[in-house]
Amino acid sequence: MTLLDTADPSAAAAAVVDAVLADLDGTHRGVVVDSPPGAGKSTLVVRATGHLAAAGERLMIVAQTNEQVDDLVERIAGEHPDLPLGRLSAAGYLAPDRVRRPSVRVAQKADDLADRAVVIATAAKWATLSEGSWPWAIVDEAYQMRSDMLLRIAGRFERALFVGDPGQLDPFSTVEMERWAGLAWDPTRSAVSVLLAHNPELPVHRLPVSWRLPASAAPVVSRAFYPFTGFRSGTGPGDRRLEFGEPGTGSAHDRALDEAARSGWALYELPARHTPRTDAAAVAATAALAARLLARGATARSEAGARPVGADRIAVGAAHRDQVTAIRAALGPLGSQITVDTANRLQGREYDVTVVLHPLSGRRDATAFHLESGRLCVLASRHRHACLVVARAGIAELLDAHPSADPVRLGEPVKFPDGWEANQSVLAHLAEHRVAADA
Amino acid sequence: MSPDLPPAGVEALRTAVRRAVAAGDRTDARRLRAELRAAERARDAAAPPPEHVPRVPLRERVHRVLALIGVPAAPKLVGAVHHAFLDGPGLSVPRPADLRRAEERAFRSAPDARPYYVCAALTADALTPARGLLALSTWPPETRMIGPRSARTDFLTAAVRVAEHAARLGPDRAERLLRRFAANIPGAAAGGVGTVDAAALAEAARAELAVHAAADARDRARAARRAAARLDAAGLLFGARPAPDRTHGVAR
Amino acid sequence: MSVLSALARLEAVDAGRARPLATVRHCHLADAPLLMVPLRLAGEAAAPLAVLLGTDRADPALLVVPQPRNRDLRFAFAAELAKVVLEHVEASRGAAEPLGPGRDGEERVRYTGAPQILVPNGGGAAFLRLLGRSTRFRRTEGPHAVEAAVPALGRWLTWFAERRDRPGSSLLLALTDALRLHWATGQSALEDANLAALLGWIDPPAGLDGPAAAARAEDPLRCPPAGPATDPTFDNEVLAPAIAAWDASGGDPRAEARLRAALESQLVPTWDAAWHAVDLLRALPPGASVADRWERDRDAFTLFHAGFAEGVPQARRDSAVAAARRLHRLERAQEEYDARRAFDDPLVMAEYRLTGQAFAGTVAESDPTRLDESGKRPKLRPRVRIATPDPVRLEPGATVCSADRPALKGRIVESGAGDVLVELTGGLGRKLVPEPGAVPAEGDRVCFTSVVPGSFGPARFPESADTPWTHGGPPAEYVPTDSDAAEEWS
């Protein structure tokens, strides 16, 4: 902790990265790195790739979606232009421009990439291979991968680096099954949790600094979602600023935007009411805040300089697909410019400002889905500058009234952080940045 | 399908009892239950099985068992040992407190009139009767003191005695009892699945006993000295009286 | 739970009767299913007390354990039960129909029938699972030997219970589950777990409405619980004295008859209710895909039956590879089941239409011969514009298929208020001109949905012996031990 508090953030982060790379040179079969939001996970993957490649090791990289794979290809090829990369893909995959580089070869068969130092593909694609072995693998977003997928690909590598964010959404299954509860290899659990259950001696590192989250957000997110490990922001208070070209009119929307610009957070609160999921007023407010933000011509000032906050730097997040559709519709033509998506799909992304429809807004009873801490964590940790949350009043009462009768399955590790506690923690912080909607 | 459907009266009473129970009406339930039993008896018209009158009085049989194992014991163990080694069916020992109360009455009305009393074991710290244990007045006081290790040493001692006894008599009836002892004493179940070697059991019990015996004896002797200094003759046998319960007492 | 089924519950409250949630039957009902109504001794995991069972509603067999704490009596009961269940298995299988050679060249067969077991509720099914677990490891020789039928019963019950986990399987059905799939009552899901109350809402006895019939069903004296748990006042006031009397009588037949009568009194109302439930379900026409799913059940049955003599291992818990394989199979079956049920039943499809994952309407424009010539070769890509009042929530690019003809596939081009443009991509035939009737014509009523079966392809898993180090390495091979057989089963 003292290191966290006192040392220069870059030095603290670099020390962890060095320790990870040192472990790769050691004898462990696996190394796990926990990365809170924006803590430089991709940078680590790129560094580790270079490190292993430099040691002459052939390397396979596993990511969860095609987009993540392409992102990694782009970054690794950018950083190590001389490294021969292979992009293994399914039939029908069209390589985007950012992947079309001289050092990158795209193929559907692993045999066609046999000479490549590094081969990258989705887990699903790796799982189709029945032979071939790589001395090393890097598994990205390993907490979002289900352990049954790890089982299917683990035969392809001898040793592996697992990188991911434990605070985000857990993988899920479309069937509910109790039969595997308590088993160390429960296929519905995350890959990392199964890996560590069987290999408790593996080193687990934690990246200590979020370069994305501003000083206003890191403590809030850390306290609520990473209570035992913690992290800090790479920037200090005042290093990130949000300024509007156009002054506010004093409307509640503008006051919420001003509060967010000032403090990094705003809770735009609508009157208490139980509503359907696609609460029209909340949907309208969410869309209006995003549109108004754009209209006021915001500029984001940070260690990277000043840049305008365009539609591509704004994201709107919600819990349910139907809410996303409704907000997109409410945004009109902006709906195709501003990213509007569910927490699941916003995982791993980064924006300057986010507008979030609170998952519990308008609910009468909280369900496990709504309380899942990872959902709120994703929504509250995508921003570099500010996050605006839209909610009906009454969430505190709803949490208070939430009955606690969760069944307990023997042998199943207790899930931390508890969704209830995490929600309370975030809500307590938001209450200090509350702006009531105009009556 | 059923050869003799009960008469409607019995069935109706049975339903009435269940109704009363479900409604939480205990008085009604008790009354109806009595009526039901009467109706059932009338229906069966069969004489109830004759009460089995034991020849040896209960306290005497408890005495025999306790004398055999030589340490304070709970009714369940007393019953099991009785079943294993002494004649007759299993011994249903009443609540120790009730048996001891009767003995205490007898003792107080005519002290030392009987050759022995089935009495209490005393907690080493408070000298109150230890819950659920029976002891004999003829034992030395320290045997009747229960320190923190005594439950274990007494269990092991009982194991040794039972094993020795079984070795003398042949282990047939005691098989189950020996198995239970053996399962809970390290190294005692050497004989493989299903069979217990009484000698091995006794040896294992003695081995563990050696770990605890000295400290336990010290605790017990100290408690016995305190008891001798503080309690009268009846107290020594039946324990200091606990503080009475105050109804709805609220502390502080 | 969805708004649509919530509305159905409201309508049921209003009508005082259950309202339909389905227009067709989504489960298979065999001609002669084996109905089992089991009771368990309170406080025990799987100590059987009694079971009323049979395929003939007029002639059930009653098996009881007069003293449930007596291990020998329990195994005698298990042996009797085994006889009935094994007979049912053999009687139901029918002939083996040849299917022609499989991929490995071996001739394959499938039985024309399969055994079906019905139980009143989920608790009954769970009890059979435990009963299977507690009997399948028994040894037929050595210490604690049991009749050969006992472990056979255990293996069959275990198999039935595992098939029940598979979405859409009908081999072991809990009648409350089956009824709730087809009707919404005016009470909560929790209260629906009571078979008698559920039936009271669906088909109340003359002179009563749903709420009155359900209230009656909640009185354990008028309507004994459907098991496997018994009513505590029955235990205390009837069963316990009867067992005690049987014990005291030394197994007197009269005492046993009384005990049987007492248990029968608890079982018969549920027996009747269960057949009532069967009648209600049978009155519904079967959904189009029910026969397919039953065929899968028959496949599974044929496979297990064929391998029974060799003793397909049924370990206590799944190994890592077995668990992953099973999860994959179940997820595939779930997707298939969800989609096919929606295709079979407009009322199920209505759920998806309400959430915007499907829409129905009339074809306003149709361009059946449109070609996409942007690629190297022209492709047949007809477009249809559909007018719909449904709240469509499908993004452009989303893959859809036709509910009436799932082979007809397409993708959403644009979707606005009251109108969706779909480009058809599959199910049109092989030529550059569509097969006649393949493309919906103007004025046709159509329904498209993004709920498509078959997105889960087959998956490759390592052999158990190749379980990777991440999952603990290859597991020790499961060998039944003496201790399995020696479990006291108390």
Place this chain on the structure above:
Amino acid sequence: MTENTADTAPDLDRLRAGAPPRNHDARTIAALTANPGCARRGVLDAAGVDKDAVARHLGFGTPFGQSQFALARGNAFEAQVKADGCAELLTLLRDRLGLAVAEVFYDDLAVEDGESREARHARTRRLLARALDSAEGTLFDHPMLRLDIAGHPAYLEPDVIAFQLGGRFHVVEIKSFAVVDGQAEPEQVAAAARQAAVYVLALRRLVAELGHDPARVAHEIFLVCPEDFSNRPSATPVDVRPQLAVLERQLARLTRVRDILADLPPDLSFALDEGLGDAVRAVGARYAPECVSGCEMAYFCRDEARACGATGVLGRGVRDDLGGVDTVGAALALARGTAEPPAELAETAALLRTAARLRREALGGAA
């Protein structure tokens, strides 16, 4: 917190109309967390009102009886595990945790019947204080623990064992439901975990009172159950941190009953007389079907909720799906278009109308 409770206590005593407060045990305390949003239950529980008697008086008694077979099985298993100085438990702890052979201390903190709860509690304090100082002692059977419930000390039914290992105490909870192949009924495990959490909390408070670190009471408890289908005991560790957090929160909340009381008629009492029904109705309930499994008032509340057509009787999920519409009648009127929705319900109304149209279409106009 204590000041609050001191103020509230007299009001709560008055609510019972002179009847003694119902004695809490670990089960009833654990049940306080079942439906914390229910003001009715909160007030009745905080005041220690005998809810069972109230419900019976109102004609809605719950048949919560227990089968003698279940009771006998539970008692027999516990007696077996604890027999002869917990011989079986010691064997289990030696096998599972490598407990040293010398660690055989067994202190039965209960004495004979007839001793007062205060005296037993004092004895528990004395023996535990010694154990905490010396780190000596292995098994402490029947500790008499105490928790303040809304200002009243509640003595906990002492059917639990505190087990000391390496200076840390673990609660050992003996239950007679089976653990088959490592799995048990999740609901039963949850109930056991909630009860164990009550003991952990009470034990922690006691340890703190004795001047020691409450963390010496572990959040990991041992659940001792019959293994598979045998009588053999097995021990499974269960992490009760979630249950502890919930319990602490709800116990703190009970003192907020004062806010509820402030809105109630000053002469309100739950005396078992003809005014009882009105008195109970004066405190709002938050009925959900799950109440039936854990609250004696459930059938009364269900009847009340059904009578006013509350959508909650159909389940929490249904109520939430109907977002904002509280009664069956209102929801149906919106669905059928017979009522014009207020602006804030326009959306719900549209959704319900679409649902009604879709049902009608699918059922061929029959619905």
